[in-house]
Every structure is written in C-alpha cells, then in structure tokens.
Amino acid sequence: MKDLPIMAAAAIAFVVTALVGVWLIPLLRKLKYGQTILDIGPNWHKNKQGIPTMGGIMFIIGISAAVFAGLILLISGTNSGYIPSFRDNMRIVLGLVMALAFGVVGFTDDYIKVVKKRNLGLSARQKLVVQTIISAVYLLGIYLVGDSSTIVYVPFFGQWDLGMFYYPLALLGISYMVNVVNITDGVDGLCSSVTFATAVGFIVMSGVLHSPGMGMFSAALAGGCIGFLVWNFHPAKAFMGDTGSMFLGGCVVAIAFGLGIPVYLIFLGFVYILEGLTVMIQTAYFKATRKLTGTPKRLFKMSPIHHHFEMSGWSEEKICVVFSITQAAACILAVLAAMQI
Secondary structure (H helix, E strand, O other): OOOHHHHHHHHHHHHHHHHHHHHHHHHHHHOOOEOOOOOOOOHHHHHHOOOEOOOOHHHHHHHHHHHHHHHHHHHOOOOOOOOOOHHHHHHHHHHHHHHHHHHHHHHHHHHHHHOOOOOOOOOHHHHHHHHHHHHHHHHHHHHHOOOOOOEEEEOOOEEEEOHHHHHHHHHHHHHHHHHHHHHOOOOOOHHHHHHHHHHHHHHHHHHHOOOHHHHHHHHHHHHHHHHHHHHHOOOOOOOOHHHHHHHHHHHHHHHHHHOOOHHHHHHHOHHHHHHHHHHHHHHHHHHHHHHHHOOOOOOOOOOOHHHHHHHOOOOHHHHHHHHHHHHHHHHHHHHHHHOOO
16 A cells, blocks of 8 residues: 555554553643743733643654654555665665664753743753754764765755855754744644645655655654644643654654755744744844844744744634644645646
8 A cells, every 4th residue: 555654654643642641741841841931021921930841752652652653664666666775775874873873862851941941041051062962963963874965956046056064054953943943842732744745845845755664763753743733732731841852853853864855944943044044143132132222122022933922912723823823824835836846
C-alpha cells in the first residue's frame, strides 16, 4: 500500500502521544514539575501556575516510536516496492537524533527552572553554544553520508550555490529556527497547532519532491502534535516546556534539510520567524527610544506577537486558530514555489 508508512506514522504518533499523557501528567504532578509563571507575562497567566511542564516528553516518545516504525515499513518495501537508500534513511535518523539532542537541551533548561528553582534556566550563551555544537554534528553527519551539496533552492528564484557560505549560514539557520519555535510556545495549544500546520505542509512538499521518507517523518510530527493537543488545548492540562518546543524545532529543521529546502522555511516556518522578529523589533525599538528620548517605548503591547494579540483581547483559542491558518496559507505558498523545482 503506497501511503501505509505515512498513515502508520501519523496514527502511531497520535495514539502513543495521547496515551503517554495518561501516565505522564500524573507523574509530573507527583514530582511537582509545575510551570513557573514569570511576572513579565500577562497577569491572567498566573492561573497556570503549577500546571505540569515537560509534557513534550509525550510527543518525543510518540514521534520517535512512529519514525522508527515508519522506517521499518519503508525498508520492508510496503510503499509500492520503494526501498529508501542508505542516505535517505540516515537523513531521517540523523534528523531525529538532532531533534532529540535539542530536546535534551530543553529538558535541562526545564529541570533547572523547575527543580533548581532558577526561573531563567540555562543562560542564552549556554544554549547557543550547545545548539551550535548539535547543529554542527548534524551537518557533519549528513555530509559524511554523502549529502555534501551546497546548493539551495530559493522560493520562486531557483537554485543558488552558496559554496563555502553554506555551512556557516546553515549553523545560524538551525539555531535560529529552534529558538523561534521555542518562543512560539506561549499560549495553550499554539506551538502544537502551528507545528501541525507546518507538518501538513511538509507532507505535501514531500509528495511534490518525491520523498516518502520525509513524508513519513512529517506525518509522525503531525500525529504527535495532534496527540499532544488532547492535553494542551485550552485550558491546558500540561505544557510542552522547552523540552518539547526545542524538540519540535529540531524536527522542523531536520525535515527541511532532509528535503533539501532549508530556505523554504521562510514560508514553512513563517509564524515562527514572525514571532522571533517581533521580539527583535520590540527590543531594538525599546533601546532606540530610550537612547534618543530618555523614555523607552514599546511598539507592541508585549512580544512575541501572540502576547500582543492576547493583551489586545484575543482569546487563546482565537490566537491558535488565526496563527495556524496563517501558517497553513504560508505553506501553500511554499508548495507553489516547490512545484518549480
């Protein structure tokens, strides 16, 4: 059956993720691994104090199980006799390992916040150093398995060979995407729903680019996100924490690189990038007005941008729906551009 690995990966990721929550959430409550709400956030978020965090472990287990099950189905030739090459398989394995490594960084950050009672967790410098190392190891890995091309596809503009600039830009791009996915996790269900839209976009892109393996990985990501929404949609019973958001960021990057279209994250990661840009713009505007006028001002009521809309009166459900639809529209543009490859 042609699409069996994709359907199986989505179903396994959904079921395993949702079921793990039945066991994990009570455990996190028992361990008192509850979310600490910072004073800088909206006042009404104080009601979320103590809700279990590190819930991303649910979909880390679910997606990992689904990817390996999907790989077995692909290797066994269930996809109309299609047998993936060693390089194709390694792209999936290395991508998942990279995502897991980012998840470990996130778990460490959450652990420091929750158990060690240090609200800010790892420092920005510590995260950046470790993220750079993880990214470098991943890029070295895909290079060693034969994926040494420095050509990138720029949406609507065709191929560009970046040459020696490819790897430094890739390092920066991976770290940036992982971090902006991380900051998208700010209201109930947001990061999960936006990432689901991105994953569906990747499934379609995988079909356009004839990559069943990455289609399977994308389906696992989509299934895991929906499985987690069972517990994370408003009102959330658990948060993914940095454990989950950094893992999701790693998955998004792994699939984009696995498909050979990292630049397409301009569309496929549009909402994440928008969230990151609003933080940068807010910070720059605040510093510039303080320097020029002596009175710092804010361009947005709060950044990232989802908090601006929240403080403007939008419900968390409305933010999730609007942001997910926006992400889906951006993914359609990515597919249209990919048809030119």
